[in-house]
Every structure is written in C-alpha cells, then in structure tokens.
Amino acid sequence: MEDRIKNILINEYKLNVEKLNCLEGGYRTDETYLIITNDKIKYVVKYIEYNHSVKYLQTILEFENILHDLYKYPCPNIIHSNNKQLFIIDNNRYLFIQTFIQGTELTKDIIEKKPIYLYKMGSLLAQLRIASIDYSLNIHLNEEEQELTDQWWNKQNFNNID
Structure with a gap:
C-alpha cells in the first residue's frame, strides 16, 4: 500500500518522499499518512474509500481551500496535482494531499x-x-x-x- 501511495505522489504530484508514516485515526487504519519530502516539508495524505458523490467530495475539498485562501482560516490547504486535480482516483480509493499543521x-x-x-x-x-x-x-x-x-x-x- 505504501509503495502504491509513494508512486502516486511521485507521478501525480512530483513529490519525492523521504518518509511515509501511517497516522492513527480515520475510518480505516490505512487511510491517513504523514509524509516528509526530501526537502523536509510535511504533508498529510488521505487515501480513502468514498461511497458518496464525487461532486460532493470535490465541493468539500474546494471549500477547504476557500477557507484557507479567502478567509485565512487556520485549516490545511489541499494541494493540487500536476494536472490541477484536487484528488486522484486509484484502486477504488481517493487520494488527496493536505498541508500539515502542527498543533x-x-x-x-x-x-x-x-x-x-x-x-x-x-x-x-x-x-x-x-x-x-x-x-x-x-x-x-x-x-x-x-x-x-x-x-x-x-x-x-x-x-x-x-
């Protein structure tokens, strides 16, 4: 699973991953990861099963970026892929990347x-x-x-x- 995620991060986001650690929490044990890139930037990767409307997921992620960018709300920013997508569909799961907020x-x-x-x-x-x-x-x-x-x-x- 971790190799699959690393390949997506390299191919779709051009991120070189130094570390990939599974984080506790989430609906499934294998859906939330902390990555540290070679240039020491931290991100949270979500690799989720999602059984609702793709449009609804798109709206949620867009709203998170609006909160971050327009309202300066202290929440993670969703990182766009190389193709300007908010998420990548892979193996019946959805992968998206958020900036890491130390709290x-x-x-x-x-x-x-x-x-x-x-x-x-x-x-x-x-x-x-x-x-x-x-x-x-x-x-x-x-x-x-x-x-x-x-x-x-x-x-x-x-x-x-x-």
Missing part, C-alpha cells in the same frame, strides 16, 4: 491554565459558520444561474398548449 492537543490542563483557548475556539467556530453560509449561498446562486442557461432550457420537457 497542540487541547487538554483539560491547558484549558484550566489558559481559559482564553475556549474563547478562541468559539471565535473559530463562528468564522467557520460565516464562511460556510457564504459558500452555501454562492453555490445556490450559481445553481440558479445554471438553471436558466440554454442547456437547461433544452433539457426541459414542455408540451405546447394549442
């Missing part, structure tokens, strides 16, 4: 010593909510615009009234 696991001890963390978490949740509402509204507006195109009208089945 600290929030514990009760940390919260007790620095209660400001709870305020910061609340602020981040509010930012996420605002960004997701804006994004949802834009998707809805785009869908409405698409409904009135020539393509949309041609697909409609109208019966003439005589």
Whole structure:
C-alpha cells in the first residue's frame, strides 16, 4: 500500500518522499499518512474509500481551500496535482494531499491554565459558520444561474398548449 501511495505522489504530484508514516485515526487504519519530502516539508495524505458523490467530495475539498485562501482560516490547504486535480482516483480509493499543521492537543490542563483557548475556539467556530453560509449561498446562486442557461432550457420537457 505504501509503495502504491509513494508512486502516486511521485507521478501525480512530483513529490519525492523521504518518509511515509501511517497516522492513527480515520475510518480505516490505512487511510491517513504523514509524509516528509526530501526537502523536509510535511504533508498529510488521505487515501480513502468514498461511497458518496464525487461532486460532493470535490465541493468539500474546494471549500477547504476557500477557507484557507479567502478567509485565512487556520485549516490545511489541499494541494493540487500536476494536472490541477484536487484528488486522484486509484484502486477504488481517493487520494488527496493536505498541508500539515502542527498543533497542540487541547487538554483539560491547558484549558484550566489558559481559559482564553475556549474563547478562541468559539471565535473559530463562528468564522467557520460565516464562511460556510457564504459558500452555501454562492453555490445556490450559481445553481440558479445554471438553471436558466440554454442547456437547461433544452433539457426541459414542455408540451405546447394549442
């Protein structure tokens, strides 16, 4: 499995992998990896089974990049492949790469010593909510615009009234 992932990273992303380690967590034990490239850059690789709409996965990954780029939200950025794809389909799985964010696991001890963390978490949740509402509204507006195109009208089945 790891050799397969390394080959995808080399061929589709031109990343030379120095280390590839499986990370705990995720739905399956073999779906989340930390890679370190030869130039010491860390990424998280997801190699997931996904049984929902590909369009839905695309939307989720696009939204993550919008959060990162437009809203400056502290979340990973999805790395595009050489062909500008957000994910690669391989062996009935989907592979995508995220930038690695070094963090600290929030514990009760940390919260007790620095209660400001709870305020910061609340602020981040509010930012996420605002960004997701804006994004949802834009998707809805785009869908409405698409409904009135020539393509949309041609697909409609109208019966003439005589």
